[in-house]
Amino acid sequence: MSLLEVTELSVRYGEETVVDDLSFSVNSGESVGIVGESGSGKSQTALALLGLLPRNANLSGSIRLDGNELAGKSDEELDRVRARRIAMVFQDPAQALNPYLRVGRQLRQILLQHRLASGKAADVRVIDMLQRVGLPDPVRQFRAFPHELSGGMRQRVMIASALIAEPDLLVADEPTTALDVTVQAQILDLLETLRDSTALLLITHDLAIVAGRCERLLIFDAGKLIESGATTAVFSSPQMPKTKQLLAAAARLDTGPIPAPVSGETLLDIERLTVSYGKAAAQRLQAVTDVSLSLRTAETLAIVGESGSGKSSLVRALLGLVPPQSGAVVYAGSQLAGSLQARLSGQRRDLQLVFQDPVAALNPQMRVQKIVAEPLQVHERGLSSAKRRERVAAMLAKAGLDKSFLDRYPHQLSGGQAQRVGIARALILGPRILICDEAVAALDGSTREQVLELLKNLQRESGLSIIFISHDLAVVRSMSHRVAVMYLGRLLEVADNASLFSTPRHPYTKALLDAVPVPDPRRALQAPPLGGEAPSMLSPPRGCVFHPRCAYAKARCSEQRPELREFAGVRVACHRADEISLNARY
């Protein structure tokens, strides 16, 4: 008999059905992946298993654990199952852990509640669990508050809380979506090694994540289970169009065309730019250090790095939102003033920004027409309102939205439509440089492709230069002509797209590439993930900033800071670039 048996499960909110007639099972110790886009009902299914759906949800069907019915049971009865038999790891550990309670107390409470340990013994067991999930100095972290830990460490705590009562089934709902790519690899490996005989239900939107880790897959679409089978079978011969679409949209670093380098004139020159926050020298946080980059006309330059690498601070300095501490930004031959207010109107027009969260970046009280027209009201005051409306409609058409969108409010738009509006707003003044700060990070696979395609078309038509900030290497590979890799506020490597992805020169670049999961069950076994996490910017390591995590580090690397220098046609900041040979997995 299987451990979990779900039969004809449906979840409805009023008229709307979010999970439709779902049946599947999970055997003891098995690992099963649930894959689908946002809104496919996968998270609702997870919540239904533990009876955690909101009160207005309507659940029907059967959920059996070891033959015992869970559906329709009271909270008191379910409390004996929760954590003890079925445990859950949630997506965003920053939200899912209680910010007001010390980490140790949150874990301890689980043991006390289920009468698994008490007093000193409970503390010992919690500390032991924290040790097992790889928290450094667990005795001290026992007393830490969640906000004092990094994102990766918080997710380790979350996993510790899920495994501490030794459940039979672990449900992990997008456990790595909120994390950086190198940390994602660590967390997935941790889940795999720790779960032991616990069955795993891994829920994700990313086929690459489940490829090497789950034995069976369940593919969800619009609340329905559309395809299921052994992982290798689903990958090698997908049956449904939607599955094929998901496979096509899965992040790949080994297929698809790479844009060739462009050879235009230099439009923007960033010269030894340094950005820091805080006045007192002791507390100063140097977010960007000594960054030199150039951008050509009609070129897309990607800036890649994990959270805290200084990407966003660099953008803010380019736009004049934070004056740089030193260095210069030269645009079309003249140096830009440090603050936005001091820049000329034409310079302000020519640099525009597209934001990460498309819906939140639009004023909810304004109609699309007004949102897109606003830059015109500032920069082209003489325009008549009829003329303005015409310009807005034309711009929206270019962005792929017809006239019917003019009078909509942001909440009436999908994520992809909202980002098109964001792009239309940024482009209505005809800028020469567009800065996209994680502009597609919030979008689902197919929508993401469409928005990227739109950006490429706009570039082809008008010779737009794009600075493309992203943590997603697959998107960067398909989108950009050149790539700059940042770590702790410094440039480690700048290279043409093709050479960066085939022969990375910096060990960190190589580690980033290796950490990207491959959506192919036969090739998913990968190099051991990069250990540790990026240190604090307040106290960057001496010498090379990457040396504490670098597998190739020598004594020299911890003493002397490597300069960014020309090597084999790329710029790289590594002492050992000419001694070591790094090859991408592909």
Add this chain to the structure above:
Amino acid sequence: MLRYTLLRLLGAIPTLLLVIVLAFLMVHAAPGGPFDDERALPAEVAEKIEEAYHLDEPLPQQFMRYLSGLVRGDLGPSYGYRDRTVDEVIGFGFPVSLQLGALAMLLALVVGVGCGTVAALRQDSLLDRAVMAFAMTGISIPVFVVAPVLVLLLAVKLQWLPAGWSGETGAARYFLPVITLALPQIAYIARLTRASMIDVLSSDFIRTARAQGLGTKAIIRHHALKPAMLPVLSYMGPAIAAILTGSVVVEEVFGIPGLGQFFVRAALNRDYTLVLGIVIFYAALIILLNLIVDILYGVIDPRVRQR
């Protein structure tokens, strides 16, 4: 933490100084004098009195004199109670008011938070609606209406509780005034607790706690109560001020010899030094209690503590 507290204490000095200046000027701008009577005093007597109380000096000099006394904790002589200083009157009246106020605050917190939590847990039930209806009533009806109604009902009609203070000794005499004072606060705190508890209960970390099988009681006690108390804590400042002003009315209605009653009498008798003294004393008290509330905020929310 200590540094923060000291800085906040220093920051309170300008506020208090402003209150002192304004109160001093307003009292002196009021028409009539403390010794005016229906029958005019002989000129030389009036002169002697003015000299004794330094009322003949120019205003800035009087202010400096008052301030230097204030620094030493001396609020000067009372004009009305000729044989007592303002310090003595406050020392006599405040303990009574403090007892009333503290009991009312405690009652308001316990009942208000309790009712609010229950209402939040049974959101939209009959119980929830009843609690909220009661709360709305409690907020809408002023103290000077509630007090006589309660007296009429519980003391005169049912004769369960004494109607006044004088002549009574036991704990029973506390009931009516404390309930009257606490009622609007219970109502407001209940509404506040309900709203913030509903908010907290819908947050992700509560869902995590539910997924851990903690059960309602443990979730409220260990996970939800602390964050849900933050808005209530912020309300403590205004609540204390409301109870202080409320006690002025309540002490008058029940005939309690507290500071509120002295304050009313002082105003009626044009006992300006006493009015001024009590205003400054209350202002200092409210500033201090607000400071304590701010510090407690940091104790509850570790993220505030770090800043």
